Amino acid sequence: MRRAVVESWLKALGDLLIGNLRSTMLPLPIDKGLCTRWAEGLGVPRGGDTIIYTSCLYQLVPAINKLVSLVGAASRVPELARRAPLGLMRALTRPDEAEAERMSGVVRRIAELLRRSGVEFGYLYEEEPYSGALLYELGFEEAFKEYSAVVARALGRARRVITIDPHTHNLLRNVLPKYQRLDAEVVNYMELIKGVKPSGVVEGEAVVHDSCLYSRYLGLRDAPRRLLDEAGIARREDPYVTGVATSMCCGGPVESINPSLSNSIAAARARDLSRLSKTVVVACPICLGNLSRNAPSGVRVVDLAEAIS
Amino acid sequence: MRREDWSTAIGRAVEHNVPRTMSVLEKYPYVVDLARELRRAKEAAVANMDEFIDEAMAAVKSLGGRAYLAATAEEARKYVEGVVGRGRLVVMGKSMVAAEVGLREALREAGNEVWETDLGEFLIQLAGERPSHIIAPSLHMTRERAAQVIRDRLGIDVRPDPADIARAAREFLREKFIKANVGITGANAVAADTGAVLLVENEGNIRFTTVAPPIHISVTGVDKIVPTLHHAMMEVLVQAAYAGLYPPTYVNLVAGPSSTGDVEQVRVSPAEGPREFHLVLVDNGRRAAARHPVLREALLCIRCGRCHFHCPVYRALDGDWGIQPYSGPMGVMWSAVIHGVEKAGPHAVLCVHAGTCREVCPMGINIPEVINWVRMQYVNKVAGGGKR
Numbered sequence: 001m002r003r004a005v006v007e008s009w010l011k012a013l014g015d016l017l018i019g020n021l022r023s024t025m026l027p028l029p030i031d032k033g034l035c036t037r038w039a040e041g042l043g044v045p046r047g048g049d050t051i052i053y054t055s056c057l058y059q060l061v062p063a064i065n066k067l068v069s070l071v072g073a074a075s076r077v078p079e080l081a082r083r084a085p086l087g088l089m090r091a092l093t094r095p096d097e098a099e100a101e102r103m104s105g106v107v108r109r110i111a112e113l114l115r116r117s118g119v120e121f122g123y124l125y126e127e128e129p130y131s132g133a134l135l136y137e138l139g140f141e142e143a144f145k146e147y148s149a150v151v152a153r154a155l156g157r158a159r160r161v162i163t164i165d166p167h168t169h170n171l172l173r174n175v176l177p178k179y180q181r182l183d184a185e186v187v188n189y190m191e192l193i194k195g196v197k198p199s200g201v202v203e204g205e206a207v208v209h210d211s212c213l214y215s216r217y218l219g220l221r222d223a224p225r226r227l228l229d230e231a232g233i234a235r236r237e238d239p240y241v242t243g244v245a246t247s248m249c250c251g252g253p254v255e256s257i258n259p260s261l262s263n264s265i266a267a268a269r270a271r272d273l274s275r276l277s278k279t280v281v282v283a284c285p286i287c288l289g290n291l292s293r294n295a296p297s298g299v300r301v302v303d304l305a306e307a308i309s
Numbered sequence: 310m311r312r313e314d315w316s317t318a319i320g321r322a323v324e325h326n327v328p329r330t331m332s333v334l335e336k337y338p339y340v341v342d343l344a345r346e347l348r349r350a351k352e353a354a355v356a357n358m359d360e361f362i363d364e365a366m367a368a369v370k371s372l373g374g375r376a377y378l379a380a381t382a383e384e385a386r387k388y389v390e391g392v393v394g395r396g397r398l399v400v401m402g403k404s405m406v407a408a409e410v411g412l413r414e415a416l417r418e419a420g421n422e423v424w425e426t427d428l429g430e431f432l433i434q435l436a437g438e439r440p441s442h443i444i445a446p447s448l449h450m451t452r453e454r455a456a457q458v459i460r461d462r463l464g465i466d467v468r469p470d471p472a473d474i475a476r477a478a479r480e481f482l483r484e485k486f487i488k489a490n491v492g493i494t495g496a497n498a499v500a501a502d503t504g505a506v507l508l509v510e511n512e513g514n515i516r517f518t519t520v521a522p523p524i525h526i527s528v529t530g531v532d533k534i535v536p537t538l539h540h541a542m543m544e545v546l547v548q549a550a551y552a553g554l555y556p557p558t559y560v561n562l563v564a565g566p567s568s569t570g571d572v573e574q575v576r577v578s579p580a581e582g583p584r585e586f587h588l589v590l591v592d593n594g595r596r597a598a599a600r601h602p603v604l605r606e607a608l609l610c611i612r613c614g615r616c617h618f619h620c621p622v623y624r625a626l627d628g629d630w631g632i633q634p635y636s637g638p639m640g641v642m643w644s645a646v647i648h649g650v651e652k653a654g655p656h657a658v659l660c661v662h663a664g665t666c667r668e669v670c671p672m673g674i675n676i677p678e679v680i681n682w683v684r685m686q687y688v689n690k691v692a693g694g695g696k697r
């Protein structure tokens with residue numbers, strides 16, 4: 001991509017994300033109901049000392065998938081993205097219903113796993129803001145700085161925050177403290193659940209695709225492995241494919257800047273993993289979306305929370 | 310380059326290099342300790358860069374060599390052109406800084422015959438292509454393509470076999486070494502205390518380049534200066550091991566022009582080697598980076614090329630990531646050092662912060678953090694950091 005094109009796309013993308021975050025605390029124009037759907041019928045209390053923080057990331061994946069398929073065109077004609085009325089953007093990023101249901105299901109399973117492990121928690125429902133991780137990771141530092149106050153305020157009443165994805169966990173652990181004060185203890189759900197069993201979704205062996213953030217920024221490389229072992233799900237490892245320094249990215253972080261690069265990183269990763277097993281276990285919604293879209297046929301990508309129960 | 314060619318080439322390279330480097334480090338664990346010690350020495354050199362530059366230049370002069378500090382690429386080219394003159398035959402041993410300042414093209418335009426003698430550089434010179442990896446510049450070329458290039462450009466019959474390709478290049482270049490008027494190399498390390506320049510290699514072309522022609526010019530960055538010869542020795546060992554070949558086949562130490570004291574212990578110069586030695590130290594943004602709290606880290610890079618093999622973006626972008634001749638994770642940092650944030654920015658925004666590069670870097674450089682800083686400065690400039 002030429003430099004001028006990159007720059008005007010960055011501007012358009014920034015406007016889209018920031019505009020949405022300001023009005024809805026979500027980066028894309030999706031219905032808030034999609035974020036909270038997972039909690040229907042579970043009777044999770046509102047707020048409280050310990051809260052689950054979904055950051056709506058799993059729930060956003062279907063819309064992100066849609067957006068990525070548009071970015072290729074939009075980044076070549078940034079004016080279109082800039083000028084597109086909200087209604088149009090909403091229609092263009094309207095998630096596929098089956099995908100939306102699957103993602104809500106993953107979050108619900110995580111909540112159930114926590115409960116079964118004796119962890120009690122509340123939820124902020126429609127007052128839960130998106131973490132802003134995307135803003136920060138794309139380099140919109142100024143906008144992130146401003147938005148981070150919203151996040152800190154929303155989470156400020158809790159004493160313990162349970163994250164369920166690596167981007168949010170990284171944001172709260174490594175990024176937010178540089179800009180805001182957050183007194184709450186931040187833990188990840190994988191550190192809290194125990195006594196897990198196989199769900200039956202994985203037949204035979206599986207291979208773990210590490211989230212870069214969990215593995216190399218957050219010291220949680222062993223967490224998904226411990227849970228799979230506990231559930232008795234055999235995993236294949238190869239020092240040149242699943243090692244700390246050799247497990248490659250899913251390409252997710254550049255999906256909104258350069259989708260073809262993102263897809264080719266994902267395809268290469270999925271190909272490498274598929275040599276070890278036809279079932280790939282991930283623990284991140286972005287990895288789940290990106291690898292699923294680019295996996296060779298016959299290869300299944302499942303979330304950790306789908307593999308265990 | 311065709312997409313399939315790159316996939317094949319990078320696939321083979323990763324398959325060969327990654328396990329080899331890992332087993333080298335396992336077998337010679339003291340190299341890992343040396344790397345840590347070297348980092349501390351380089352930190353000191355970067356923190357006091359101007360003093361070390363002065364010390365190194367004075368040391369080279371006291372050895373009977375000449376030392377020149379070039380503030381810009383242009384100054385470096387001018388100085389070297391002045392030493393070389395016109396109508397000369399020049400052989401070059403791989404120098405990334407020479408490529409950074411555009412030396413080969415400048416010398417050619419000034420009417421000299423110039424040959425790259427490192428096999429990879431030689432191949433891409435023949436093909437008129439750009440380097441795709443910092444120490445394996447022809448990484449993108451499959452054996453089939455390399456053989457084709459030699460057949461097409463030199464009319465030498467050669468099979469698509471790495472050994473036969475090496476043979477053809479050797480036969481062609483041998484005569485150039487003998488006849489060359491000037492040899493130009495880079496440097497892996499420059500020892501400030503002694504003025505000694507160290508070069509590590511496996512092909513033997515650098516050894517030829519440093520001794521066969523009557524004039525040797527070493528063109529390198531001021532970031533290559535380390536406090537002592539002891540540290541310079543460390544640097545070549547560490548660089549070789551992390552590049553995946555240990556022990557390296559040759560380590561060349563050059564401390565001034567050749568000399569002999571064999572007749573009545575009277576020291577005369579030259580002897581068999583060059584009569585002139587020039588050290589060209591290039592700044593080109595490095596001294597400013599040395600004062601910068603983030604970019605300073607980039608100056609610790611010893612150019613082992615290991616981060617490339619562990620980078621998903623470099624692998625997916627056909628090696629074309631970063632501003633030439635720098636590529637890969639180190640290349641994005643170095644693009645910022647030399648060309649500034651605005652030009653490096655479009656490269657930085659493609660980083661996926663996988664963090665794999667940081668895991669393998671011998672200097673423990675937090676490469677993703679440096680790149681992230683570049684990205685933020687850039688996005689801030691072009692999109693107001695998202696401020697409205």
Ligand code: SF4
Nearest residue numbers: 610611613614616670
């Ligand atoms: S950044 Fe580190 S790994 Fe990469 S080339 Fe430099 S020293 Fe080697």
